[in-house]
Amino acid sequence: MRSFKLRFIPLLLAAIMCLGQIVLAQADQAASNARPQSPTVERNLAILLFDGVQIIDYTGPYETFGHAFKKDGSAIHIYTVGEKGSAITTSMGMSVNPTYSIENAPQPDILVLPGGNGVWPQLDKPNVMKWVEETANKAEVVLSVCNGAFFLAKAGLLDGLQATTTFSLIARLKEAAPKAHVVDNVRYVDNGKFITTAGLSSGIEGSLHLTEKLYGKGMAQMSAVGMEYNWQPDSTYVRAALAERYMPFKYEYRVIEDGWQPVLREGNPDRWENKWIVPAESAIKFLESINTIIAENKEYGGLASVKWNRLATDSAKSATQSRWQFTDEKGRVWNGTALVEPVTGEQQRFMFTVRIARASSSK
DSSP, X not given: OHHHHHHHHHHHHHHHHHHHHHHHHHHHHHHHHTSOSSTTOOXXXXXXXXXXXXXXXXXXXXXXXXXXXXXXXXXXXXXXXXXXXXXXXXXXXXXXXXXEETTTOOOOSEEEEOOSTTHHXXXXXXXXXXHHHHHHHHSSEEEEOGGGHXXXXXXTTTTTSEEOOOGGGHHHHHHHOTTSEEOSSOSEEEOSSEEEEOSTTHHHHXXXXXXXXXXXXXXXXXHHXXXXXXXXXXXXXXXXXXXXXXXXXXXXXXXXXXXXXXXXXXXXXSEEEEEEEEEOSOHHXXXXXXXXXXXXXTTBSSOTTOOEEEXXXXXXXXXXXXXXXXXXXXXXXXXXXXXXXXXXXXXXXXXXXXXXXXGGXXX
């Protein structure tokens, strides 16, 4: 028995040493995760993730900054952070595993706050908002995408600054950040430390702009070409500035629930036209329902304060239409028409067209 015990002691010591090596290796890996992954990495960049995050809002910046290189590797160490570090589900059902939780995430030099429908419940979580505020205050730069700007608004970090967000939430951001100057005619606003961008793909624009600031125009251009992205720093395409903002009807809702088939959706800041093929019992009844929606200012796509005034409704064998007029928040007069026409060879299906144009541009 004694001989057995003597033989067992070396085995026990070896097991303890092995366990110690495993623990040390795990500690080294954790420390490695908390710092840049190569000597050439200059900055840490954290992206906040949450259930309902918009995919392009975080993947656009992730991809863009991932194309910034220095000698021997990446210039930026990118990682994601979730409230608990467990898997989250994006706005379109993608499952994503954040690298860290807000409890163990390393302090980033750059913080990216994406948008999505999931932003709203996050704003009511004290632990998330505390992390956002403390992390943003310590960061070198903070970039928000879409309604990710509302994280900054809730934390009071936009006070005295210019800011923007996605087109449909401009008015709401003005309410959430009354001390900020909210603008609607740019793809991004750079205040130095805080950069806010408009919706979705505007996050790529803001990320390329920040890449240029940190690493030079050539690096930003290299990133854009690498992504096959047509980067135009002086682009004037801003959805909030398009005439579409004054269009009635929630498009996606109508397509999904009522079976409207989109045919056309185009325009510019002075005019816009939408066409759908819609199911309806008759053109007259359908137009009556449209007149009610417009008159009651329901399902308005832009500014809720804008009221449409009906001028006339005309019926003919081939088409039925209503003519409308409204004055926008800047005092400009707009003319609008809602036209319903039968679809040739199809029963109870009609082409529904809505056109709007500024009075001085309605030729």
